[in-house]
Amino acid sequence: MAEITTQDLGSIDFAVREHRSLWKDAWRRLISNRTARIGMFIIVLFVASAVFAHYFWDYDPKTDLDYTLKLKPPTLIPNEDVPSVHIFGTDKLGRDIFTRVVHGGWNSLRVGLVAVTISVVIGVLLGLLAGFYESMKITPLERIMLMGLIGLVLGLLPAWIATQWFQAVLFAILGVVSVLWENLLAGKPARIMLFAVVGTIIGASALALGVYYGIACGVCGLVIGAILSQPLGGKTFSNITMRVMDILLAFPGYLLAIAIVAFLGPGLEKGMIAIGVVGIPIYARLARSSVLSVSQTEYVLAAQAVGEGHDRIIFRHIFPNILSPIIVQSTLGLGAAILSAAALGFLGLGAIPPEPEWGAMLGDSYKYLASGAWWAVVFPGIAIMLAVLGFNLLGDGLRDALDPKLRI
Amino acid sequence: MTGYILRRLISIVPTLLGVTFVIFMFTRLIPGDPAVAMLGEHATQENVERIREQFGLNRPLLLDRAALQQGDWRGFFNTQYILYLGRLLRLDLGSSIHRRIPVAETLAERFPATIELALVAMLIGVLVGVPVGIASAARRNSALDSTTMIGSLIGVSVPIFWLGIMEIMIFSVYLQWLPSGGRLSSNVEITSITNLYLVDSLITGNIPGFIDALQHIILPAIALATIPMAVTARMTRSSMLDVLQEDYIRTAHAKGLMERVVLFRHALKNAFLPIITIIGIQAGTLLAGAVLTETIFSWPGIGKWVYDSILARDYPIVQGGTLLIAFIFIFFSLLVDISYAYLDPRIHYD
Numbered sequence: 001m002a003e004i005t006t007q008d009l010g011s012i013d014f015a016v017r018e019h020r021s022l023w024k025d026a027w028r029r030l031i032s033n034r035t036a037r038i039g040m041f042i043i044v045l046f047v048a049s050a051v052f053a054h055y056f057w058d059y060d061p062k063t064d065l066d067y068t069l070k071l072k073p074p075t076l077i078p079n080e081d082v083p084s085v086h087i088f089g090t091d092k093l094g095r096d097i098f099t100r101v102v103h104g105g106w107n108s109l110r111v112g113l114v115a116v117t118i119s120v121v122i123g124v125l126l127g128l129l130a131g132f133y134e135s136m137k138i139t140p141l142e143r144i145m146l147m148g149l150i151g152l153v154l155g156l157l158p159a160w161i162a163t164q165w166f167q168a169v170l171f172a173i174l175g176v177v178s179v180l181w182e183n184l185l186a187g188k189p190a191r192i193m194l195f196a197v198v199g200t201i202i203g204a205s206a207l208a209l210g211v212y213y214g215i216a217c218g219v220c221g222l223v224i225g226a227i228l229s230q231p232l233g234g235k236t237f238s239n240i241t242m243r244v245m246d247i248l249l250a251f252p253g254y255l256l257a258i259a260i261v262a263f264l265g266p267g268l269e270k271g272m273i274a275i276g277v278v279g280i281p282i283y284a285r286l287a288r289s290s291v292l293s294v295s296q297t298e299y300v301l302a303a304q305a306v307g308e309g310h311d312r313i314i315f316r317h318i319f320p321n322i323l324s325p326i327i328v329q330s331t332l333g334l335g336a337a338i339l340s341a342a343a344l345g346f347l348g349l350g351a352i353p354p355e356p357e358w359g360a361m362l363g364d365s366y367k368y369l370a371s372g373a374w375w376a377v378v379f380p381g382i383a384i385m386l387a388v389l390g391f392n393l394l395g396d397g398l399r400d401a402l403d404p405k406l407r408i
Numbered sequence: 409m410t411g412y413i414l415r416r417l418i419s420i421v422p423t424l425l426g427v428t429f430v431i432f433m434f435t436r437l438i439p440g441d442p443a444v445a446m447l448g449e450h451a452t453q454e455n456v457e458r459i460r461e462q463f464g465l466n467r468p469l470l471l472d473r474a475a476l477q478q479g480d481w482r483g484f485f486n487t488q489y490i491l492y493l494g495r496l497l498r499l500d501l502g503s504s505i506h507r508r509i510p511v512a513e514t515l516a517e518r519f520p521a522t523i524e525l526a527l528v529a530m531l532i533g534v535l536v537g538v539p540v541g542i543a544s545a546a547r548r549n550s551a552l553d554s555t556t557m558i559g560s561l562i563g564v565s566v567p568i569f570w571l572g573i574m575e576i577m578i579f580s581v582y583l584q585w586l587p588s589g590g591r592l593s594s595n596v597e598i599t600s601i602t603n604l605y606l607v608d609s610l611i612t613g614n615i616p617g618f619i620d621a622l623q624h625i626i627l628p629a630i631a632l633a634t635i636p637m638a639v640t641a642r643m644t645r646s647s648m649l650d651v652l653q654e655d656y657i658r659t660a661h662a663k664g665l666m667e668r669v670v671l672f673r674h675a676l677k678n679a680f681l682p683i684i685t686i687i688g689i690q691a692g693t694l695l696a697g698a699v700l701t702e703t704i705f706s707w708p709g710i711g712k713w714v715y716d717s718i719l720a721r722d723y724p725i726v727q728g729g730t731l732l733i734a735f736i737f738i739f740f741s742l743l744v745d746i747s748y749a750y751l752d753p754r755i756h757y758d
């Protein structure tokens with residue numbers, strides 16, 4: 001047995017050992033997961049074909065029709081009846097279904113991506129702020145801004161009634177004063193009285209316009225003053241945000257999207273916005289609850305203890321740590337958004353024909369089922385299902401990869 | 409407890425108000441004049457004015473500043489939104505533009521059809537989803553388990569309208585086993601009591617009627633049930649897996665209890681809370697799914713009516729239907745929250 005010399009030891013360089021980040025670990029877990037790999041494969045296939053079709057395969061849906069080839073079944077070998085190859089058959093206008101499924105992918109994926117981006121950006125930002133200010137002590141400067149804002153927004157009502165916009169500014173100042181003079185009669189009924197009286201006086205400045213204006217605005221001012229006298233903090237902000245989210249959540253599934261588009265009129269862009277808006281509360285709630293749990297951890301307390309600013313705590317310490325549930329949810333959300341877009345298209349509220357879109361293709365063709373044209377319905381449907389399944393598989397895999405504790 | 413329920417009831421008031429406001433604002437989303445939208449492009453100026461007067465469309469949206477000048481307090485609040493709220497309190501949802509019938513009346517008339525469909529779908533979802541979830545949790549990583557997981561993923565990925573179409577294609581067009589749409593064959597009659605045909609036919613002992621109603625409901629109910637089924641199965645499985653790792657389960661096994669007893673007495677009881685939640689949430693989602701399912705199967709419920717009205721641009725119906733579904737959904741969430749208090753003695757509400 002050879003002896004180990006110091007020279008041998010020196011040749012083992014410990015520093016060369018590969019650096020492993022958490023994200024790299026997660027990626028490794030992800031690609032070792034079979035379902036996630038299948039999901040990624042499906043997504044790559046769809047994205048690649050959609051991008052290819054959009055940039056390298058010219059297709060004009062307006063001129064694409066051929067009545068001699070109406071509702072032909074799939075043909076792989078050209079014959080005298082069908083002189084061209086249609087592997088998915090043709091639809092009621094003689095259009096090749098394969099071409100339209102591939103081009104439709106671009107529209108469906110685009111709707112999903114834009115809609116989810118809208119929901120994630122707005123939802124996560126709202127949830128992040130709501131969760132942060134619910135769990136953290138709000139700084140005096142932020143309180144001044146918050147109370148000023150509450151005063152301004154509430155003050156808009158009497159200001160609008162009296163068309164005296166300076167009233168809103170005065171109420172904003174009243175809100176700021178309430179923060180600066182926090183100790184003034186703190187916790188005593190007299191404080192509410194004082195602020196209510198000041199509010200009434202501000203509102204009653206509308207007397208210049210008429211007695212009744214004065215009364216209406218005075219009553220508003222009374223209520224606003226009483227509200228501003230309270231020590232409102234981050235909890236109030238969080239509560240207001242989440243109540244607004246509750247209203248959006250009160251519409252089940254894509255009902256709100258259907259309703260919005262029903263009133264706005266059909267169109268792909270309107271569909272994107274509608275589906276995006278509907279998704280906001282999901283991300284807001286998710287982000288808020290994640291922030292609430294993260295903000296109790298030692299590293300956030302430590303960051304506070306060394307006196308880091310709130311913006312730095314939010315974006316350096318909290319945001320990266322709530323990212324995994326959001327990534328998982330947005331992947332699953334992409335599938336759901338594609339499904340909603342297809343539902344809108346099916347109901348005739350999505351893409352405007354002749355634009356190819358999977359849901360709209362189904363809606364166009366399902367009336368011809370009785371005449372046996374199954375191919376016009378089966379293939380677009382399989383496309384939707386596979387695309388959504390791809391995102392769901394990947395989302396499931398991501399959940400396992402990003403949070404090994406939560407293996408369900 | 410009573411205090412909690414009361415507070416929870418009060419807390420939904422702002423949500424309800426917000427929902428009415430959102431739905432009210434929809435009328436503002438319609439491009440152009442709502443009165444013209446109601447009457448069509450060729451309406452005379454006179455008729456447009458009359459409709460505006462009748463629906464208060466000439467009033468301001470939220471508050472009337474001009475009325476304040478004269479000290480007219482009634483006029484101050486006599487605005488479109490407040491008039492709308494007042495009508496809602498009297499259960500007046502306006503009337504259909506094209507057929508001039510009250511929306512609330514027709515909604516009430518069509519509601520049982522939707523409820524019946526949703527109930528049967530829910531029943532299928534729970535009766536299949538829960539046992540499958542339990543079984544796959546009990547035999548984790550078995551063939552049954554992976555089939556359940558993949559099956560449930562496919563279940564949530566399938567567009568239900570496409571599934572409905574496929575069902576019609578296979579069972580109605582090719583095999584001709586089941587009818588492709590409607591609620592009842594034209595030659596069958598059922599005495600209406602609750603207007604849930606399955607229940608009515610059973611009460612009156614009308615067996616052929618029951619079978620016919622069942623044949624009509626089975627396809628749409630299965631289409632509507634796929635998502636709740638998949639979601640319930642997944643939730644049951646993961647909730648059971650959580651509980652099965654607990655110490656008392658090991659103790660129960662160690663005591664030599666039968667597997668069945670451990671699973672149902674010890675595990676399921678404690679795993680039920682998240683399952684109830686997910687079922688409650690799905691109940692509301694079913695109503696939204698009804699718009700698509702009813703459309704495909706020509707099911708004479710609210711969903712199909714709303715869809716037809718979207719195409720006909722009959723906005724009061726769309727508003728009324730959306731409002732009803734949203735209110736039911738809020739009610740279900742409330743029910744889930746309250747049932748928590750009963751089911752989980754660990755949760756204290758003060």
